[in-house]
Amino acid sequence: MATRESVLAELKQITDPASGQDIVAAGIVRALNVEDGAVRFVLEVDPTHAKAMEPVRAEAEARVKALEGVGNVSAMMTAHSQKAPPDLKTSKPAEPKGPQKVPGVDRIIAIASGKGGVGKSTVAANLACALAAEGRRVGLLDADVYGPSQPRMLGVSGRPASPDGKTILPLRNHGVTMMSLGLMTNDDQAVVWRGPMLMGALQQMMMQVQWGALDVLIVDLPPGTGDVQLTLSQKFAVDGAIIVSTPQDVALLDARKGIDMFNQLKTPILGMIENMSTHICSNCGHEEHVFGHGGVVAEAEKLGVPLLSEIPLHLDIRLAADGGAPIVVSKPDSPQADAFRHVARNLIAKGLA
Ligand SMILES: Nc1ncnc2c1ncn2[C@@H]1O[C@H](COP(=O)(O)OP(=O)(O)OP(=O)(O)O)[C@@H](O)[C@H]1O
Numbered sequence: 278m279a280t281r282e283s284v285l286a287e288l289k290q291i292t293d294p295a296s297g298q299d300i301v302a303a304g305i306v307r308a309l310n311v312e313d314g315a316v317r318f319v320l321e322v323d324p325t326h327a328k329a330m331e332p333v334r335a336e337a338e339a340r341v342k343a344l345e346g347v348g349n350v351s352a353m354m355t356a357h358s359q360k361a362p363p364d365l366k367t368s369k370p371a372e373p374k375g376p377q378k379v380p381g382v383d384r385i386i387a388i389a390s391g392k393g394g395v396g397k398s399t400v401a402a403n404l405a406c407a408l409a410a411e412g413r414r415v416g417l418l419d420a421d422v423y424g425p426s427q428p429r430m431l432g433v434s435g436r437p438a439s440p441d442g443k444t445i446l447p448l449r450n451h452g453v454t455m456m457s458l459g460l461m462t463n464d465d466q467a468v469v470w471r472g473p474m475l476m477g478a479l480q481q482m483m484m485q486v487q488w489g490a491l492d493v494l495i496v497d498l499p500p501g502t503g504d505v506q507l508t509l510s511q512k513f514a515v516d517g518a519i520i521v522s523t524p525q526d527v528a529l530l531d532a533r534k535g536i537d538m539f540n541q542l543k544t545p546i547l548g549m550i551e552n553m554s555t556h557i558c559s560n561c562g563h564e565e566h567v568f569g570h571g572g573v574v575a576e577a578e579k580l581g582v583p584l585l586s587e588i589p590l591h592l593d594i595r596l597a598a599d600g601g602a603p604i605v606v607s608k609p610d611s612p613q614a615d616a617f618r619h620v621a622r623n624l625i626a627k628g629l630a
């Protein structure tokens with residue numbers, strides 16, 4: 278199916294004779310609309326150039342028509358119409374400023390937590406694998422610079438290759454395309470990241486990794502509310518954040534700060550996940566509430582965000598994560614895996630993943 282990105286990429290192949298730039302960069306492509314294979318756009322040109330621009334319009338129309346999954350194409354020149362619609366009269370560039378999209382990536386979901394060690398990476402790994410098991414094209418970016426754990430959780434190692442010295446080839450396991458800052462550093466080397474370095478590294482991971490076509494890119498954030506969170510939300514079009522917390526008061530207090538930050542950044546909160554909700558004894562199945570119970574449900578209700586799942590504290594979840602095959606992959610039919618799969622299905626049903 279043709280997307281806005283694929284149409285823009287094709288239009289970028291055409292040169293604007295007036296400026297010498299491609300027609301997208303020159304800002305003359307306006308009001309692009311791609312819906313169910315039908316593509317509409319306008320070339321806004323100076324009326325005195327209308328004649329000279331006709332071949333450009335015809336080429337644009339023909340090129341887009343030749344794209345796979347495109348049916349009807351309507352390419353109009355504003356110089357042809359008596360009066361251009363008001364929003365086409367500005368001289369702003371075609372691409373909106375502000376958060377950018379990662380080429381080929383349809384959606385970005387951030388997995389965040391206020392506090393460290395609450396199981397954010399475990400949730401991100403299982404959610405990515407669960408979405409892949411549902412047939413989604415999934416990427417997982419481990420942006421947890423302070424404790425990158427995805428290589429271990431997804432069972433991948435080795436340095437990612439960069440054949441051209443510019444782009445980075447991600448690794449892949451359990452149906453998930455994965456990249457981690459942990460793969461770019463030595464295993465036991467402590468890395469001290471400074472703000473600008475962090476932002477540069479994140480930008481590089483998002484834009485220079487060859488993610489390919491993805492339905493969703495899951496970003497496993499570091500705990501807290503720091504530079505990585507800010508850069509991600511300000512520079513990239515993040516579709517939503519999922520906040521992971523344990524039911525403890527301290528974790529919840531920090532989770533609230535995280536939610537406040539995303540609210541300020543206008544990143545939608547997709548919901549909260551209560552991890553280590555109840556402990557289920559792997560011998561007798563007895564349940565107990567190690568970190569208290571119901572804290573996240575109450576908090577989610579208070580903040581008006583959905584509670585997406587309650588994940589039990591279970592030895593199998595830790596063993597699976599430490600063994601390089603998350604529980605969703607190693608024991609897909611277990612109730613523990615189901616707690617994650619339920620979130621994945623829910624996100625897909627809502628068109629969020
Ligand atoms: N529901 C669970 N049941 C059992 N063990 C769990 C569960 N969730 C997480 N763990 C274990 O707890 C530890 C911490 O989890 P994880 O690394 O996912 O936390 P985090 O919030 O990402 O931590 P960090 O602060 O390092 O980013 C890991 O050993 C993981 O296997």
